[in-house]
Amino acid sequence: MEAQKEQKEKRSQEDEKNPGTILSSFEIENIIRGLQKTRSFVTVGVNDGWKMGSMILEVDGKNRQFLYDAGQKDQVETLLSSPRIFFHSTLRGAGVRFSVRSVAAITFEGHPALRSPMPEALDYLQRREHFRVPIKRSFQATVKVPESEPMALDLTDISISGVGLSSLKIQPSMLPLESVVDASLDFAELGRFEITLKIRTHRKVEMRGRSTHFYGCAFCNVPYPIEGRVQQLLFTLDQQNREDSRGRLR
Numbered sequence: 001m002e003a004q005k006e007q008k009e010k011r012s013q014e015d016e017k018n019p020g021t022i023l024s025s026f027e028i029e030n031i032i033r034g035l036q037k038t039r040s041f042v043t044v045g046v047n048d049g050w051k052m053g054s055m056i057l058e059v060d061g062k063n064r065q066f067l068y069d070a071g072q073k074d075q076v077e078t079l080l081s082s083p084r085i086f087f088h089s090t091l092r093g094a095g096v097r098f099s100v101r102s103v104a105a106i107t108f109e110g111h112p113a114l115r116s117p118m119p120e121a122l123d124y125l126q127r128r129e130h131f132r133v134p135i136k137r138s139f140q141a142t143v144k145v146p147e148s149e150p151m152a153l154d155l156t157d158i159s160i161s162g163v164g165l166s167s168l169k170i171q172p173s174m175l176p177l178e179s180v181v182d183a184s185l186d187f188a189e190l191g192r193f194e195i196t197l198k199i200r201t202h203r204k205v206e207m208r209g210r211s212t213h214f215y216g217c218a219f220c221n222v223p224y225p226i227e228g229r230v231q232q233l234l235f236t237l238d239q240q241n242r243e244d245s246r247g248r249l250r
Contacts, residue, residue: 020227022123038091042055042087056068067106097122135237140152193229
């Protein structure tokens, strides 16, 4: 029992250090492919603090590896002799960090390049003020208010720290500011989240004789594993929104 307790505490500490860690190979590939498509600047470094600038050149999903720009000869030799290589970049306002254990020097389109296997884990750290994803599909939240029937509202947007809700029927008197409520956020095939919300803001929008109430809600005491799932959900929703936008432009 004592050993299990120590293991649980250790996992909790690791989660606290890395609240946005993604383990899904599909999501990891998508994020690194995103760095390639946006031609994002990537910092490549080793344990002693040495760093160089690079860019992702190609992502080979079939063989689970990616190619990136090589630096000078002495820089390449430093990477080849290092037991672990660290990467840091930014994708659409979110920090991206990961590491790999091996690197190989190759030639890509006639120029020196480097190749590494896909990482087993990746930190995707988003900030609320920079990254809020609009929800364009029909997803609902069921809010459970004490001594009242559960109330259904539409999900309008989401960030790592909260969600936006809207309703034609739910008045502010039914969902007072600063109240804390339990909620079930249903994202269909993308997952369901049982979470506690604090109602922070309310605004009413009048349009064509109808009033829509919008509520800004903050997540309360989110467990780190759930926060990691929210990170993955944000990335997936953002990817879907971008794909839908590209489809409309064709």
